[in-house]
Amino acid sequence: MTQFLDISGLCARIDADGQEKEILRGVDLSIPPGEVHAIMGPNGCGKSTLSYVLAGREDYEVTAGSVTFHGKDLLEMEPEERAAAGLFLAFQAPIELPGVNNANFLRTAVNAVRRARGQEELDAVAFLKTAREAAKALSMAPDMLKRNVNVGFSGGEKKRNEVLQMTLLQPSFAILDETDSGLDVDALRIVAEGVNRMRSPQFSALVITHHKRLLDYLKPDRIHVMAKGRIIHSGGPELAEQIDTEGYTRFLAEAA
Amino acid sequence: MPAVTETREAVEKLGQSSYKWGFETDIDMDLAPKGLNEDTIRLISARKEEPEWLLEWRLAAYHAWLQMEEPKWAKVAYPPIDYQDAHYYAAPKKKPGPKSLDEVDPELLRTYEKLGIPLHEQAMLAGVEVPEGEEARMPVAVDAVFDSVSVVTTFRKTLEEAGVIFCPISEAVKDHPDLVRKYLGSVVPTGDNFYAALNSAVFTDGSFVYVPKGVRCPMELSTYFRINARNTGQFERTLIVVEDGASVSYLEGCTAPMRDENQLHAAVVELVAMEDASIKYSTVQNWYPGDENGRGGIYNFVTKRGACRGARSKISWTQVETGSAITWKYPSCILQGEGSVGEFYSVAVTNNHQQADTGTKMIHIGRNTRSTIIAKTISAGKSDSTYRGLVRVLPKASGARNFTQCDSLLIGDQCGAHTVPYIENRNMKARIEHEATTSKISEDQLFYCRQRGLSEEDAVGLIVNGFCRDVLKELPMEFAVEAQKLLQISLEGSVG
Numbered sequence: 001m002t003q004f005l006d007i008s009g010l011c012a013r014i015d016a017d018g019q020e021k022e023i024l025r026g027v028d029l030s031i032p033p034g035e036v037h038a039i040m041g042p043n044g045c046g047k048s049t050l051s052y053v054l055a056g057r058e059d060y061e062v063t064a065g066s067v068t069f070h071g072k073d074l075l076e077m078e079p080e081e082r083a084a085a086g087l088f089l090a091f092q093a094p095i096e097l098p099g100v101n102n103a104n105f106l107r108t109a110v111n112a113v114r115r116a117r118g119q120e121e122l123d124a125v126a127f128l129k130t131a132r133e134a135a136k137a138l139s140m141a142p143d144m145l146k147r148n149v150n151v152g153f154s155g156g157e158k159k160r161n162e163v164l165q166m167t168l169l170q171p172s173f174a175i176l177d178e179t180d181s182g183l184d185v186d187a188l189r190i191v192a193e194g195v196n197r198m199r200s201p202q203f204s205a206l207v208i209t210h211h212k213r214l215l216d217y218l219k220p221d222r223i224h225v226m227a228k229g230r231i232i233h234s235g236g237p238e239l240a241e242q243i244d245t246e247g248y249t250r251f252l253a254e255a256a
Numbered sequence: 257m258p259a260v261t262e263t264r265e266a267v268e269k270l271g272q273s274s275y276k277w278g279f280e281t282d283i284d285m286d287l288a289p290k291g292l293n294e295d296t297i298r299l300i301s302a303r304k305e306e307p308e309w310l311l312e313w314r315l316a317a318y319h320a321w322l323q324m325e326e327p328k329w330a331k332v333a334y335p336p337i338d339y340q341d342a343h344y345y346a347a348p349k350k351k352p353g354p355k356s357l358d359e360v361d362p363e364l365l366r367t368y369e370k371l372g373i374p375l376h377e378q379a380m381l382a383g384v385e386v387p388e389g390e391e392a393r394m395p396v397a398v399d400a401v402f403d404s405v406s407v408v409t410t411f412r413k414t415l416e417e418a419g420v421i422f423c424p425i426s427e428a429v430k431d432h433p434d435l436v437r438k439y440l441g442s443v444v445p446t447g448d449n450f451y452a453a454l455n456s457a458v459f460t461d462g463s464f465v466y467v468p469k470g471v472r473c474p475m476e477l478s479t480y481f482r483i484n485a486r487n488t489g490q491f492e493r494t495l496i497v498v499e500d501g502a503s504v505s506y507l508e509g510c511t512a513p514m515r516d517e518n519q520l521h522a523a524v525v526e527l528v529a530m531e532d533a534s535i536k537y538s539t540v541q542n543w544y545p546g547d548e549n550g551r552g553g554i555y556n557f558v559t560k561r562g563a564c565r566g567a568r569s570k571i572s573w574t575q576v577e578t579g580s581a582i583t584w585k586y587p588s589c590i591l592q593g594e595g596s597v598g599e600f601y602s603v604a605v606t607n608n609h610q611q612a613d614t615g616t617k618m619i620h621i622g623r624n625t626r627s628t629i630i631a632k633t634i635s636a637g638k639s640d641s642t643y644r645g646l647v648r649v650l651p652k653a654s655g656a657r658n659f660t661q662c663d664s665l666l667i668g669d670q671c672g673a674h675t676v677p678y679i680e681n682r683n684m685k686a687r688i689e690h691e692a693t694t695s696k697i698s699e700d701q702l703f704y705c706r707q708r709g710l711s712e713e714d715a716v717g718l719i720v721n722g723f724c725r726d727v728l729k730e731l732p733m734e735f736a737v738e739a740q741k742l743l744q745i746s747l748e749g750s751v752g
Binding site: 055056057058059078079080082083084088089091094095096097098099100101104105108109110112113116148165169 | 701704705706708709710711712714718719722725
């Protein structure tokens with residue numbers, strides 16, 4: 001059966017300082033609709049690269065494998081087409097856009113995606129109302145919509161802003177790349193609640209994290225361990241507990 | 257880097273297609289013979305039924321011009337201009353003199369309609385005939401200048417009631433000779449520079465504004481310049497005088513048809529602000545920039561200067577420069593009155609083979625005078641853009657202050673951006689600050705926007721508009737929207 005998201009034998013490399021570096025070495029992963037999966041793994045194992053390759057960043061060259069999303073070849077699509085098709089990436093380090101008003105950016109993005117999906121565009125008033133409600137639910141200060149995109153935001157504010165964008169863009173599949181890093185306990189709970197509010201039979205997520213705490217809130221359906229560019233182990237939510245106490249050593253040894 | 261290749265390809269693809277104002281209007285013209293000599297000047301003066309003093313003034317300027325050399329210090333390159341190979345007078349064949357809208361050639365009205373310039377007073381006053389999806393505009397009085405001649409000026413009645421004079425300068429010469437004679441050439445003298453001298457000799461029309469004591473001009477004033485005829489230069493002259501405690505906001509826009517040959521535009525703008533007066537002068541310059549190979553386009557050699565004569569007077573220049581093959585332009589302020597204020601906000605965009613050398617001069621003469629310069633330069637394609645500015649503080653200008661910020665944004669790797677600030681301070685109690693940055697649109701920013709669903713082009717537009725925000729917010733509301741769209745169109749295909 002075709003899954004909602006199917007990654008098969010995915011290999012990708014990056015050209016770093018004239019040297020080609022293989023980062024993904026055959027990733028296999030399927031995520032059914034309505035499920036939240038988590039990826040854990042040591043630094044440099046390729047987690048972020050996987051998220052960039054799925055989102056369509058051009059610096060990476062896909063050398064083998066395939067990705068289908070809603071039955072379509074994801075790798076053939078431009079980044080903005082992937083966004084319109086329902087893919088969202090919450091950046092590990094959100095980018096600053098000086099001089100670009102946050103509300104204006106969000107509305108431009110929401111309407112670009114709505115246009116591509118054949119939906120009616122939102123006018124400024126309707127959009128602002130929705131945006132304010134969504135920001136409030138994430139305990140964001142009202143002036144964050146007026147400020148420039150991510151400029152002068154604290155680490156926590158940036159992460160909340162990512163979740164706000166996700167809420168407004170209504171993706172069917174979200175990749176959260178270490179959205180929990182740099183968050184205090186309260187912020188973590190607020191962000192996790194924001195993600196949980198998205199959960200529905202039509203929404204799936206891939207959560208990249210180092211910490212069990214976020215997973216305690218999100219209660220993922222599956223957890224995958226990634227090492228050296230491949231998924232080396234998959235299991236249920238109990239895996240998080242095990243990694244938290246034992247680390248990755250055992251999985252790495254088994255895979256070797 | 258793949259993005260760079262893409263940029264190059266995208267820029268190469270970009271052609272004239274993006275210049276939407278390049279059409280030509282077929283209309284009967286009254287043309288002076290080609291060439292520049294005393295006879296040409298006498299002909300212009302006679303056609304305009306000018307008084308003797310103005311003819312003498314023109315001839316003096318012409319003789320000064322003959323002795324002068326074209327300035328070569330700007331960072332622009334172009335083949336020599338043959339000043340004898342152009343018509344110095346071109347006017348739509350129609351009886352001269354003031355016109356009401358009903359008398360204007362419908363073909364002309366259609367031209368301005370096509371350009372999106374509102375010339376219908378009633379429609380705008382009543383708020384009807386607003387195209388679907390567009391917000392109702394505030395009434396704006398417009399002086400429409402077609403080639404060398406002002407074809408219509410709207411809202412004159414309303415303005416007259418307020419005591420404001422807004423009319424073609426040729427008409428002001430007849431109706432308000434004392435005012436014109438007193439102020440014409442008082443800020444930019446006939447022999448000021450090569451192009452100003454040329455303009456003084458052959459100027460044909462332009463706008464005249466006079467705001468009397470204590471009057472706040474009740475609406476925005478604007479002039480739309482249109483070059484249409486072939487082988488003509490456009491030499492318009494604008495004079496704005498604002499008396500004590502009065503204020504005005506003025507906007508000029510300009511377009512031209514697409515042609516293979518280069519056309520010369522050498523305008524002079526003079527502003528005079530008396531005590532507590534304020535003048536806000538905004539420009540959206542969109543002359544034809546030439547095609548993707550640098551063929552054709554307008555040579556825009558313009559002298560703009562404002563004199564803050566009275567205490568606490570204020571002159572603010574805002575310009576969005578997207579057009580012209582070559583731009584040579586330095587709107588300046590002479591800060592004479594004590595506590596007077598000069599401002600210069602500029603966005604200059606160059607793409608393909610465009611060249612721009614633009615900036616300002618702030619001359620601090622009076623005590624406690626202040627000036628602010630914010631210049632944003634965006635270069636794409638194979639274009640070259642230079643900010644050239646002078647801040648001069650004279651010995652008596654104690655307490656003078658200047659703040660200058662110059663930011664350059666590069667798109668692609670074949671364009672250039674340069675900043676040439678001159679600072680001359682002769683008063684130890686003055687404070688002068690200068691900041692400058694150069695940046696590129698980063699791959700990270702583009703990817704971030706595209707991941708949110710924006711096309712590459714929209715992403716560039718958004719980032720560029722963000723970069724220019726400090727300047728765009730100085731424009732009158734409705735023109736700011738126009739300017740934003742224009743920025744995006746000018747950079748179409750220049751992604752990188």
